[in-house]
Amino acid sequence: MSDVAGEKVFAEIIEKDQRIEPRDWMPDGYRKTMIRQIAQHAHSEIIGMQPEGAWITRAPSLRRKAILLAKVQDEAGHGLYLYSAAETLGADRGDLTRRLIEGRQKYSSIFNYPTLSFADVGVIGWLVDGAAICNQVPLCRSSYGPYARAMIRICKEESFHQRQGYELLMTMMRGTTVQREMVQDAVNRWWWPSLMMFGPPDADSPNTAQSMAWKIKRHTNDELRQRFVDMTVPQAEALGVTLPDPDLRWNADREHYDFGAIDWSELKRVISGDGPMNAERIARRRQADEEGAWVREAAAAHAAKRTEVRA
Amino acid sequence: MSFDDAYHSLTDHDDDARWAYGTGFADPLAGVPTALPEGVDRADLAAYCLMLGDDALVMSHRLQQWITRAPEIEDELAVANIGLDLLGQARLLLTRAGEAEGAGRGEDELAYLRDPGDFRNVWLAERADADFGQLVARLLVFSTWRLALLDRLATSGDPVLAAIAAKGVKEVSYHREYAAGWVVRLGDGTDLSHARMQAAIDAVWPLTGELFAPHPTELRLAEQGVAVDPSELRDEFDGVLTEVLRVATLGRPTVPAGPAPGRGRDGVHGDELTEILDEMQGLARATPGGAW
Numbered sequence: 339m340s341d342v343a344g345e346k347v348f349a350e351i352i353e354k355d356q357r358i359e360p361r362d363w364m365p366d367g368y369r370k371t372m373i374r375q376i377a378q379h380a381h382s383e384i385i386g387m388q389p390e391g392a393w394i395t396r397a398p399s400l401r402r403k404a405i406l407l408a409k410v411q412d413e414a415g416h417g418l419y420l421y422s423a424a425e426t427l428g429a430d431r432g433d434l435t436r437r438l439i440e441g442r443q444k445y446s447s448i449f450n451y452p453t454l455s456f457a458d459v460g461v462i463g464w465l466v467d468g469a470a471i472c473n474q475v476p477l478c479r480s481s482y483g484p485y486a487r488a489m490i491r492i493c494k495e496e497s498f499h500q501r502q503g504y505e506l507l508m509t510m511m512r513g514t515t516v517q518r519e520m521v522q523d524a525v526n527r528w529w530w531p532s533l534m535m536f537g538p539p540d541a542d543s544p545n546t547a548q549s550m551a552w553k554i555k556r557h558t559n560d561e562l563r564q565r566f567v568d569m570t571v572p573q574a575e576a577l578g579v580t581l582p583d584p585d586l587r588w589n590a591d592r593e594h595y596d597f598g599a600i601d602w603s604e605l606k607r608v609i610s611g612d613g614p615m616n617a618e619r620i621a622r623r624r625q626a627d628e629e630g631a632w633v634r635e636a637a638a639a640h641a642a643k644r645t646e647v648r649a
Numbered sequence: 650m651s652f653d654d655a656y657h658s659l660t661d662h663d664d665d666a667r668w669a670y671g672t673g674f675a676d677p678l679a680g681v682p683t684a685l686p687e688g689v690d691r692a693d694l695a696a697y698c699l700m701l702g703d704d705a706l707v708m709s710h711r712l713q714q715w716i717t718r719a720p721e722i723e724d725e726l727a728v729a730n731i732g733l734d735l736l737g738q739a740r741l742l743l744t745r746a747g748e749a750e751g752a753g754r755g756e757d758e759l760a761y762l763r764d765p766g767d768f769r770n771v772w773l774a775e776r777a778d779a780d781f782g783q784l785v786a787r788l789l790v791f792s793t794w795r796l797a798l799l800d801r802l803a804t805s806g807d808p809v810l811a812a813i814a815a816k817g818v819k820e821v822s823y824h825r826e827y828a829a830g831w832v833v834r835l836g837d838g839t840d841l842s843h844a845r846m847q848a849a850i851d852a853v854w855p856l857t858g859e860l861f862a863p864h865p866t867e868l869r870l871a872e873q874g875v876a877v878d879p880s881e882l883r884d885e886f887d888g889v890l891t892e893v894l895r896v897a898t899l900g901r902p903t904v905p906a907g908p909a910p911g912r913g914r915d916g917v918h919g920d921e922l923t924e925i926l927d928e929m930q931g932l933a934r935a936t937p938g939g940a941w
């Protein structure tokens with residue numbers, strides 16, 4: 339198909355809200371944007387195993403240990419579906435991993451904060467998985483078919499993670515004073531970073547317009563952030579924790595919660611690599627990759643020998 | 650899926666199916682009679698359940714330590730899955746130990762509040778893995794032995810042990826297959842991986858002797874048809890290991906396998922178990938009265 343004809347078909351598919359499939363013609367910019375978006379999402383799932391993964395061996399009950407281990411396993415599964423989706427666009431998982439550990443591709447900055455207590459496990463489930471759901475539910479209608487299908491499965495699991503996190507916090511809030519303080523402390527530390535998960539404000543988000551036109555994105559960053567705040571405030575009240583924002587209050591005119599100004603300089607600092615845990619997260623991923631190299635080489639060598647024998 | 654549906658999850662209740670790889674949270678013992686079998690000594694049954702439960706709990710802990718360190722994402726998934734299966738077995742076995750003991754201790758009291766000297770796992774379970782080759786060597790030995798054991802335990806006179814074993818057989822068959830697959834790939838792969846895999850098998854071999862040395866508790870319960878005499882597992886174990894090592898082009902270790910160096914069944918352990926328990930029990934012990 340010529341580029342002109344391809345462009346026309348592509349535009350029609352987008353216009354009719356249908357899905358682009360791997361073998362369809364697509365503009366280079368679309369392909370590149372999709373690969374970058376899916377890869378960054380995949381990296382986020384894999385790096386996102388670390389903050390909570392650190393608590394598996396220390397979980398204070400066997401039931402919580404099983405729930406946490408299953409959750410972290412789910413995140414590995416999400417990474418796997420997403421790398422596979424990126425591969426349908428011609429990307430290579432090993433290459434994407436190299437880009438991650440060389441700092442050439444990003445992952446969600448939220449995972450550059452430390453997990454200081456077991457309450458963080460609950461708060462991450464509630465707020466971080468919660469924010470991820472807000473971001474990701476619209477992606478179930480992404481114009482790129484393999485990504486949209488991966489997101490449907492992922493969103494179902496993320497919503498379960500959120501509920502499990504919230505349930506842990508509810509249980510802890512009914513426990514000892516020390517436990518309630520742990521929960522409030524974790525909420526204080528994770529609230530603002532969670533709001534930053536939706537990305538820079540619309541006025542400062544250069545790629546949004548093109549992504550919306552291609553139906554890669556369905557809502558702006560600020561719309562999603564507002565939605566998250568509106569849904570979370572009543573949950574915080576039910577839990578009995580205070581969200582650390584003196585400006586947070588219901589605005590009857592807007593029918594939304596108003597909230598305080600976000601410290602965007604902090605987000606920029608963390609994205610640019612200067613967050614509390616950036617170096618450690620990447621170092622851990624790099625170490626796993628390097629220490630596993632001989633294993634992957636052996637698997638490839640074994641597979642090659644088997645092919646030879648069969649040929 | 651509408652935009653708002655995701656948040657309904659907070660009130661959904663019937664959603665076990667949402668787990669990607671399953672957690673087995675549904676009660677696998679539903680409908681199984683829990684009364685103790687007649688004529689069986691409570692203390693013996695409790696001790697036996699602790700032996701098998703501690704093997705699973707401690708081995709699971711070592712697998713948990715591999716999370717975010719595995720060579721590929723597929724292996725992250727597999728290691729987590731195996732760790733989760735063994736954790737599930739441990740929970741059932743510790744719960745049964747508590748019931749048999751009859752002193753009101755549940756799975757968490759038994760997991761978090763016992764000292765190393767009260768743990769009855771074999772030394773194989775607590776050994777740290779220096780590399781992925783050692784992990785799969787240890788997992789191959791552990792799961793081959795445990796599968797042979799659970800297979801026989803599925804007809805135990807204790808209906809609870811029988812049900813736990815029947816469920817475990819399916820799980821541990823997969824664990825053995827996973828481990829054997831890697832032992833073959835690494836043994837046959839490159840010169841480097843061959844050397845490392847051989848070193849890993851050699852390193853784990855001295856720990857195998859303990860697996861087949863029966864403890865008096867096991868012998869007493871085996872006579873009543875409740876437990877398995879582990880010395881009966883040797884032939885099956887040898888057969889499987891011989892075949893896997895052959896396909897993997899690995900030599901059978903010349904290091905003698907016995908006599909048993911550890912007496913884990915009597916609560917004698919190395920420093921490695923103390924390190925595991927410090928990590929596992931630290932938070933639970935530091936927050937007395939905590940609700941999790």
Ligand SMILES: [Fe+2]
Nearest residue numbers: 383413416496
């Ligand atoms: Fe995820």
Ligand SMILES: [Fe+2]
Nearest residue numbers: 467495496499
């Ligand atoms: Fe999640």
